[in-house]
Amino acid sequence: MKTHSIFIATLVSLLSFSAFAAQPFCVAHRSLGYGGVENSLEAFEKASKAGAKAIEFDLLHTKDGKTIVQHDGKFGRVTTGCGKRKITEMTLKEIKDHCKLNNGEAIPTLDEALAILSQYNSTLFIEFKDKTITKDDFSSIKSYYSARPDKIMIISFLKNILLEVELKKESDSFYKEVKTLQLKKIGFYANIDDFDGISAKYINKNHVEKLQSMGKLVGVYTKDSEEKIQKYLDKGVDFVTTNNSLLCESLIK
Template identity: 30%
Template sequence: MKHILTLAAGLMAATAMHAAEPFLVAHRGASHDAPENTLPAFELAWKQGADAIEGDFYLTKDGKIVCIHDGDTKRTGGGTKLVVKDSTLAELQALDAGAWFKPEFKGTKMPTLSEVAATVPAGKKIYVEVKCGPEIVPAMMEDLAASGLKDEQIVIISFQAPVIAEVKKVKPAYKACWLASFGKDLPLNPGTDKVLATLRDIKADGFSSKADARLDAAFVKTIQDAGFEYHCWTVDDVPTARRFLGFGTLSVTTNRPEFIRLGLRAGD
């Protein structure tokens, strides 16, 4: 009996430790090790144990949704500069989106939202960052509905408050979080009053910000006490991840999911 109780206690402890694992979101995929916003980066993120992937999305000239961070392709499109909103999906996918990172990724193309969503395993999530305006929402709703993912696997994020407002209007079942960066000086801009007013106005589920060194537990608590989630980005060092997890952040977005996961475990 004593042996059984000891074994049970060990299993409970292991389960508790697993449950306490931080929720890590792979920023543009595992973008430290593969070209950002490409299928190789997203697939590697899953291999590295990410809980979710985050990608950036624009509406193309022909009404398709493509995964790219910048408004043009100069940085990640092999040096060719095409403005995303003024280009067709075929024109964008004709560019090389991998060679700029490392020669081994030569020939990688920019994926669509549908292609990225298709990589998401059961029980995992996708954070869809909308980089354009609300005009993307109808096509985005169609693509996500066709993906086969459950509502709880999808999180919409955007710096543009009108995008979040539109998402919550047409699909309230999707979680949607407003993003904001802070000005360089104190007091923080936007401050907590402005953040909370915006979140309430657009009916957001939460707020996500850069893991700014000026933020503290009191800031996060104010957001959470008002009934909103708090998330942070982009964290590639273990001390910062541990600090924000200590504040109660629900997810940490990182370019290096495996590195952060192992680093946090090593400190336990």
């Protein structure tokens, strides 16, 4: 009886991934490709309105434990007003009072991003950049996507983040439907038995096929040229994360 139940659970998982990845899709890296500064509300709105299949964005935590949408640990590359200060050295209030994105927006919080994104139908690839995922993070994601857990992918290079999500699945029915994807430079060396899939910088076709046969979702990051996007589509990956979303979509169509 136990063996039968495991078989059914595995079959459901495989069918779920098959339905999601019926054909390869493109993930807008930092929501780029449709206009707007990376990881900005403007970019989220434009990508969502354009019908992006999936949108990736990055999360970091401030000195007082609040969650903001930002890729770099230091300000300066796409921001003004904060010099090159570290995010961990500033409270959310200080960031809101002094820091701006290059388009003039305030630095978005996770809740502000979800408030925009949840109005649309794109799947979210939410990357946790530091070693923290808070109770408020879990709560916010669930609050905005309570009826659509299938639209949430939690991704990270850090296994402890993904393991916390997997642990959450044991007590929260919402998170049972959320997928965990490990980021890894070289896919061949990744051990993703505990997770739902992988996004690798490099991966060979045999490994793509092996992981997919185990019910894993397999993708690559960050491929921007036609040659590189097509190379990995030919390898059979389920998704390509890219800064060049429109080109990627044209190659799939």
